[in-house]
Amino acid sequence: MDPLDVVGNLHKVKPAYQPIISAIKYDVIGYEVLGRYHDKNESQSLGTFFQDDEVPEEFKVEVDQHILQLAITDMLEEEKAGYLFINRTAKQLMVNDGEDLLEMLLMFEQKGFAMNRVIIEVTEHDFDQEFKTLSHLLLYYKTYGIQVAIDHVGAKSSNIDRIRQLEPHILKIDTKHIRTHNSEGFQDIMYSLSMLAHRIGAALLFENIEDDFQLHFAWKNGGRYYQGHYLARPDFNLLSKDSLSLNISEKVAAYIQREKMLIEQRLSILTTWEQKVKGLLSKWEGPKKVDGFIDLVTHQFDKESFRMFICDSNGLQVSSNFRKREKEWELEPHKKGSNWAFRPYFLENVMQMKISNKGIISDIYSDIETKEMVRTFSFPLNDQHFLFIDIRYSFIYENECLLI
Incomplete structure (x- = not known):
């Protein structure tokens, strides 16, 4: 398009x-x-126009200003509540120091369109270009109540610190990455972004949702907002809830029921493991005969586990490692005397078991030795000694409730 x-x-x-x-x-x-x-009754996206580096930024600003004026006018005339998300590149915002956009928004504020209804979307890619100047401008906009969203978050992990500095209101996650990235790798990225959003008080918006799998992913990973063709395609009209492509309430109800079922199954497995250990507690004779006790435990967890050991309340390992190789359990006496208190949540989990006198199961994590995804079941033998049973990935994989 010319x-x-x-x-x-x-x-x-x-x-x-x-x-x-x-x-x-x-x-x-x-x-x-x-x-x-x-x-002539045909419409064409202006995406190529805005993405073309040969098009002068002043042209793009002029077109964007025109579109924004029409959009706010539509919102006011139809008395539509809600936010307007507008896309701007760093270069566009730098034209006239961003005053064109601000002047228009101030004009419409006088007509009743509050500034805090406008959400400016900038891409994480823009942080590579004059970040200091861009951040100052966006922070200036925020003083007027204008909100900021960062699009394509996670594309560059090196920008995490810059996102923290800017403290945007919304982080936009492109769900297309679920399909294109290694699933475990993207889950790690999502965990980091969720923690970042929690720390800076930002909401997660999942965009480009095109199927049920992506919607479920967005729901399960704490998405506050959803966007995509699966829900509603772009339209010249300001669509309402009744015009959406599907009933999201019914979808989420199904997700909730499925999640509750998996949690129930996981708790059932945890209860079974607790009963197995409790059945052996009469054989516990203290740390002097600790390896003999673990030998009894291996028979109860031969299918589920590949490694187990016992620590005291300070994290000091008082037993050998019992390590399953092929079909046989082998002792690793040299592991005795290791201290695991440096591990995140170790002491907190020990105190939790001590107070509740119940077993707990860790989140899924990558084992340093095997590089496989595992979980650890821990159980208090008394108020000073704790059994740790590492669950093999093959067992986790066979039981979907342990994958969440």
């Missing part, structure tokens, strides 16, 4: 709106504004 045709025919440029859905009440809480060139 950029001059776009700029010279602004009357043919219109905003299209893609609804943003809330995970709390499943209603439309806002719209992302997208540019369309509408001519």
Whole structure:
């Protein structure tokens, strides 16, 4: 598309709106504004226009200003509540020091469109370009109540510190990465982003949701907002909840029931393991005969476990490692005397077991020695000694409830 045709025919440029859905009440809480060139009953995305480096930034700003003016006018005339998500690159925002956008928003504020309803989306990629200047401008916008969203978060982990500095209101996660990335690797990225969002008080918005799997992923990973063709395609009208492609409430109800079932199954397995250990407690004769006790435990957990040992309440290992290789359990006496208190949550978990007198199971993690994903079942033998049973990945994989 010739950029001059776009700029010279602004009357043919219109905003299209893609609804943003809330995970709390499943209603439309806002719209992302997208540019369309509408001519002779045909519309064409302006994505290539805005992504073309050859198009002057001033042209892009002019078209964006036109689209934004129409969008806010539509919102006011239809008395639509909610947010407007608008996309801006760093280069566009730098034109005239971002004053064009601010002046328009101030004008519409006088007409009743509050500044805090505007959410500016900038991509993480833009952080590579004049971050200091960009961050100052965005922080300046925030003083007016304008909100900030970072798009394509996670594309560059090196930008985590810059995101923390900016403290955006929303982090946008592209669910297409679920398909293209290694699943375990992307799950690690998601964990880091969830922790970051929690620390800075940002909401997670999952975009490009195109199927049930991606919607379930967004729900399970703490998404506060959802967006994508699976829910609603961009439209020239400001769609309401009743116009969505599916009933999200029913979908989430099914996710909840499935999750509850898996949790129930996991708790059932945990109870079974507790009963196995409790049945052996009469054989516990203290740390002097600790290896003999573990030998009894191996028979009870031969299918589930590949390694077990006993520590005291300070993290000091008082037993040998019992390590299963092939079909036989082998002793590793040299592991005795190791101290594991440095591990995250070790002491907290020990105290939790001591107080509750119940077993606990860890989150799934990658074992340093085997490089496999494992979980550890821990149980208090008394208030000073604790049994640790590492569960093999093959058993976890066979029991879906242990994968969550």
